[in-house]
Amino acid sequence: MLVCVCNxxxxxxxxxxxxxxxxxxxxxxxxxxxxNCCGQCVPFAKGVVDDTLSQLQLSRGFQLAQELKA
Ligand code: FES
Incomplete structure (x- = not known):
């Protein structure tokens, strides 16, 4: 999905x-x-960033838990 139309x-x-x-x-x-142009996309782009960071942290936490079990 296109988030930033300007760019x-x-x-x-x-x-x-x-x-x-x-x-x-x-x-x-x-x-x-x-x-960096009209700025209309910033709130949604920030949401995508936050969601992705949360998913990455969960994934890394799961991997760490799996390594500790092994
Ligand atoms: S949509 Fe205009 S800066 Fe992203």
């Missing part, structure tokens, strides 16, 4: 940036340019 940035682009090391909206904005 043609999708939710997939944002999720990829997070998985490649971006640690928050500021990093994603700097890396992709999301939200």
């Amino acid at each position: 043609r940035i999708s939710d997939r682009d944002i999720r990829s940036a997070i998985h490649e090391g971006a640690s928050g909206f500021r990093d994603v904005k700097s890396e992709l340019g999301v939200g």
Whole structure:
């Protein structure tokens, strides 16, 4: 889904940036340019960032728990 119309940035682009090391909206904005024109996409883009970070933290927590069990 297109999140930032001005810069043609999708939710997939944002999720990829997070998985490649971006640690928050500021990093994603700097890396992709999301939200740097009209700004209409910023609230939704921040939501995608937060959701992706939460999923990543859950996944890492699950992996750590599995490693501790082994
Ligand atoms: S829609 Fe993202 S800056 Fe305009």
